[in-house]
Amino acid sequence: MAPSSVKLQELIRVIRTAKTQAEERGMIQKECADIRSAFRDEDPAFRCRNVAKLLYMHMLGYPAHFGQMECLKLIASPRFTDKRVGYLGAMLLLDERHDASLLITNSIKNDLNHSSQYIQGLALCTLGCMGSPEMCRDLATEVERLLKASNSYIKKKAALAAVHIVRKVPELIELFIPATKRLLGEKNHGVLHGTVILITEMCERSPDTLRKYRKVVPELVQIMKGLIMSGYSPEHNVAGISDPFLQVRILCLLRILGHHDGDASEAMNDILAQVATNTDTSKNAGNAILYETVLTIMDIRSESGLRVLAVNILGRFLLNNDKNIRYIAMMSLLKMVQTDHNAVQRHRGTIVDCLKDTDASVKRKALDLSLALVNAHNVRSMMKELLPFLDNCPPELRSDCASGVFLAAEKFAPSKRWHIDTILRVLTTAGSFVRDETVPNLIVLITNASELYCYTVHKLYRAVLNDISQQPLVQVASWCIGEYGDLLLTGVCEDVEPMQVTEDEVLDVLETLLQSHMSSPATRAYALTALMKLSTRIRDNVDRIRKVVSIYGSCIDVELQQRAVEYNALFKKYDHMRSAVLERMPLMEKGSPNHNDQSALISNGEREGGGETQGGVKLQPPVASQTMDLLDLIGVPDASLPEALPQPLSQPLTGQTGIESSVGGELLDLLGGIDFGGIPSITAYNKNGLSLEFSFQREQGSLLTITLQARNSTASDMTEFIFQAAVPKTVQLQLQAPSGDVVPAMNRGSVSQSILINNPNRVALKMRLRLSYSVQGSSVQDVAEVSNFPAQAWQ
Amino acid sequence: MGTGWPPVLVQEMCFLPQKIRFILIQNRAGKTRLAKWYMQFDDDEKQKLIEEVHAVVTVRDAKHTNFVEFRNFKIIYRRYAGLYFCICVDVTDNNLAYLEAIHNFVEVLNEYFHNVCELDLVFNFYKVYTVVDEMFLAGEIRETSQTKVLKQLLMLQSLE
Numbered sequence: 001m002a003p004s005s006v007k008l009q010e011l012i013r014v015i016r017t018a019k020t021q022a023e024e025r026g027m028i029q030k031e032c033a034d035i036r037s038a039f040r041d042e043d044p045a046f047r048c049r050n051v052a053k054l055l056y057m058h059m060l061g062y063p064a065h066f067g068q069m070e071c072l073k074l075i076a077s078p079r080f081t082d083k084r085v086g087y088l089g090a091m092l093l094l095d096e097r098h099d100a101s102l103l104i105t106n107s108i109k110n111d112l113n114h115s116s117q118y119i120q121g122l123a124l125c126t127l128g129c130m131g132s133p134e135m136c137r138d139l140a141t142e143v144e145r146l147l148k149a150s151n152s153y154i155k156k157k158a159a160l161a162a163v164h165i166v167r168k169v170p171e172l173i174e175l176f177i178p179a180t181k182r183l184l185g186e187k188n189h190g191v192l193h194g195t196v197i198l199i200t201e202m203c204e205r206s207p208d209t210l211r212k213y214r215k216v217v218p219e220l221v222q223i224m225k226g227l228i229m230s231g232y233s234p235e236h237n238v239a240g241i242s243d244p245f246l247q248v249r250i251l252c253l254l255r256i257l258g259h260h261d262g263d264a265s266e267a268m269n270d271i272l273a274q275v276a277t278n279t280d281t282s283k284n285a286g287n288a289i290l291y292e293t294v295l296t297i298m299d300i301r302s303e304s305g306l307r308v309l310a311v312n313i314l315g316r317f318l319l320n321n322d323k324n325i326r327y328i329a330m331m332s333l334l335k336m337v338q339t340d341h342n343a344v345q346r347h348r349g350t351i352v353d354c355l356k357d358t359d360a361s362v363k364r365k366a367l368d369l370s371l372a373l374v375n376a377h378n379v380r381s382m383m384k385e386l387l388p389f390l391d392n393c394p395p396e397l398r399s400d401c402a403s404g405v406f407l408a409a410e411k412f413a414p415s416k417r418w419h420i421d422t423i424l425r426v427l428t429t430a431g432s433f434v435r436d437e438t439v440p441n442l443i444v445l446i447t448n449a450s451e452l453y454c455y456t457v458h459k460l461y462r463a464v465l466n467d468i469s470q471q472p473l474v475q476v477a478s479w480c481i482g483e484y485g486d487l488l489l490t491g492v493c494e495d496v497e498p499m500q501v502t503e504d505e506v507l508d509v510l511e512t513l514l515q516s517h518m519s520s521p522a523t524r525a526y527a528l529t530a531l532m533k534l535s536t537r538i539r540d541n542v543d544r545i546r547k548v549v550s551i552y553g554s555c556i557d558v559e560l561q562q563r564a565v566e567y568n569a570l571f572k573k574y575d576h577m578r579s580a581v582l583e584r585m586p587l588m589e590k591g592s593p594n595h596n597d598q599s600a601l602i603s604n605g606e607r608e609g610g611g612e613t614q615g616g617v618k619l620q621p622p623v624a625s626q627t628m629d630l631l632d633l634i635g636v637p638d639a640s641l642p643e644a645l646p647q648p649l650s651q652p653l654t655g656q657t658g659i660e661s662s663v664g665g666e667l668l669d670l671l672g673g674i675d676f677g678g679i680p681s682i683t684a685y686n687k688n689g690l691s692l693e694f695s696f697q698r699e700q701g702s703l704l705t706i707t708l709q710a711r712n713s714t715a716s717d718m719t720e721f722i723f724q725a726a727v728p729k730t731v732q733l734q735l736q737a738p739s740g741d742v743v744p745a746m747n748r749g750s751v752s753q754s755i756l757i758n759n760p761n762r763v764a765l766k767m768r769l770r771l772s773y774s775v776q777g778s779s780v781q782d783v784a785e786v787s788n789f790p791a792q793a794w795q
Numbered sequence: 796m797g798t799g800w801p802p803v804l805v806q807e808m809c810f811l812p813q814k815i816r817f818i819l820i821q822n823r824a825g826k827t828r829l830a831k832w833y834m835q836f837d838d839d840e841k842q843k844l845i846e847e848v849h850a851v852v853t854v855r856d857a858k859h860t861n862f863v864e865f866r867n868f869k870i871i872y873r874r875y876a877g878l879y880f881c882i883c884v885d886v887t888d889n890n891l892a893y894l895e896a897i898h899n900f901v902e903v904l905n906e907y908f909h910n911v912c913e914l915d916l917v918f919n920f921y922k923v924y925t926v927v928d929e930m931f932l933a934g935e936i937r938e939t940s941q942t943k944v945l946k947q948l949l950m951l952q953s954l955e
Contacts, residue, residue, distance in 0.1 A: 012918050056920055059827060061842060080954045088924055095835045118951055128933040129833065153947070160932035167933075190938050197935050236940045238895065245939040248892045284898075288891035295889070327860045328890055358858045 005038065005046040006031070011053050028057050039070055048074060048082045051089050058092060068093050068100050075107045083111070083119060087126045095130050105135045112142045120146070121157050128161035136165040140172050147179040152188045159183070159194030163201045173202045173209055184219055189236050189243050192223065196249045203256050214257050217264045220250055221271045228278060244285040251292040258300030265301040272297055276309050287317070287325055298336055311336065311343040318350040323359050330354065330365035337372045348373050352385045360394055367397055371404035379412040383422055391429050399433040402426050406438060416449040420456055428463055431470025439475050444588045446480060457484040461501065464509060469518050475526045478513060481506060482530025483584060486537040503538045507531070511548060525559055528552060532567045536582045546571055679793055684786040685769060689714035690743065696793050702762060704793055706755040712743040714775065721751055721773040728766055732758040743773070765794040815934040816868065816883040818927065820916065823877050825849040828916045831927050833934035852879050862890050873897050878913055896936050903930065903941050907948055925951060
């Protein structure tokens, strides 16, 4: 005989008296056992209470799935209390993945037709929370019918249940469209709210539906107007603003409808302006509406006046006391900074002030926005704010700030000295947070500022005297000291207080770096090489350097050992070469792909001995066989035409100093200008339906650009189309990448390709072509000669 | 951030274009007073989520904003006495509007329970669920008028 059941309130009270987790678990297990036996006895009297108790225990985190079937029984009961607990249990314990959920479909169906609106409400609510796709399909028509009911309570719930249905089964969207159009005419706010949500959901899922709903934009605008003129419904008043939730939802829907559509956007321009100017901003509710308005204005095709209004609203938000509002203002400004740069610039001062905010997420947004706003005019003042920020900012923002500062400095530095100063400042404050490629970049920058060698090395030396823990700083400093040590020792430099530096002091510093355990292996390598370089730049202490170098010949670190051994050799056997080898480095160029290779060499402590060439590390080997064939045809057994390749030469040639054809570089440089020389175009080839037309542009001097267009007048496409060409001996040729390799049939399109010609001796231009393509499954190859170039092309 | 979320979980939460993902009421110690889920989770996933939310929200104080970025979505929360009311929404949603919604909800609770306190929510947990269900449905805000909601709640109560 089951003991009489404990009341819910009593159970809760008892459980709360438990002092430890174990005690609580014990109580709960006992109660669960009682409940289980009550369920087994199928006693309907206390079922409702037992399930309620079970749900409470579930909320505390204990398993309760054995109650699922009981929920079903409760739902089927005619009593309201039973149903209510049963549905709650269904929502908490079941989800759509359980098979048991299907079993309640029938109950829900019956309850949807119940005479009591509250029971209908329960059913709709449950369906809307956990209805599976199958359930939704079964019950969609019922829900749709309820949308037309006379009772607004039901309509509200039905609308949102429909939202859930539409999410689970998008195909049912069509079913709800007619009802929603009618519902938009309702006065009841709750119903309107639900309808707007439903329409939003449908439009988000189906572009067709979106198009249909564009017609209701005027109606929505009317509703908004009504809301703003207030007095519409005092019940929905929040802090003096009529139904901000509905306003926000309508604005959101307008945004979706107006996106990418000029007409719809125009229809809503006025109302948006009205909302933007008339809404009360003293309360959060008003600001919520304004924020949504701003989002909408930015997302539709609004006129520029409106956009400026939006930016100004955001600017006002930035001055608000409430940090929530400042935060969202910055989020939105960040999204807009690319498209409306000038408008956002006007608020730069406020944004920069937000760098000092106390909330970390506000700071982060302010940093992102500030970096986006830096331009050539304001770079000095912005840096004055950003650099102190770097000193104080939380560690997670340091690395982003440092890279941002570098990027901005690189793009907008007003002078080289300012640039170097800025980078030095960053390295001293946040040196451990910068990225690896900063060091080689900085070195290149320094070498390119030859007038500042003295200044730079002095500053770096002083920085290193203070602090040797920041590795990037130390690496750059040791490199500079090695290179420009002579300037350091002469002690004289403008802009820097004169400081007498003796050779011993410099060597001390470098040796400290070598020995300090704060130095990373890369830093040590830099220091050793710097020491070595100094051996040719100082007079008195060469022996000291020799000693240090020989000590490191037996260092455990293999890299250091190797260097030391080689430097030793430089001292002993190759002493005559030493000064030549350790000369100052030539200027490096920044920005070419080879520059990166060079910098890789540099960061390993570049050794100038060994006969490595500085440039031309990555040369494209000409594809010899193809070239040779063509050359044979023209009878030129000469390898001075390395460029007759159909390979795309996408690397900028300015960096490839190894290639003879600096011509290639010049040609590429000049390609920016479009200069129509007025040379008639020719049909170079026309056979089997494939025609090639050459059009010409003379560049400076002996340079010519030929643009070829390949067209196909046959009935089938020509695929794998490849064009190759060769020219006479003294002419140089370079092929760019083609636009594609399929020439469409029936002249429906063309393949174009650029050919660059340099004809310094102005010989008569001739060209041998080789074409290959596939058509209708078979491949075709052909060779032809073009000799009908117009005279203006080469004279 | 924090402990790693199982990748499937994150994916599900991104691609479900639902507005509200869950509503939580927790006290400072981490005990759940209400958990309303608008998407499918296993029980242990739910537990994990609850713990994560608790960890993130309790370290913040008055200096911080009421919005926390939480992987690919965000949590709008507000602290009332010893309870944290948290709503988890999409990243693109209007933060301020949901903040209003939380406040609306709390005011209704206050009216309904006559100066509500945490114990009210504990002993009447199923009634709190009813309030939630009157104001939110299918992951959206359903009824915003406090008077209307209170009227309905009283009607429902009379049926018991």
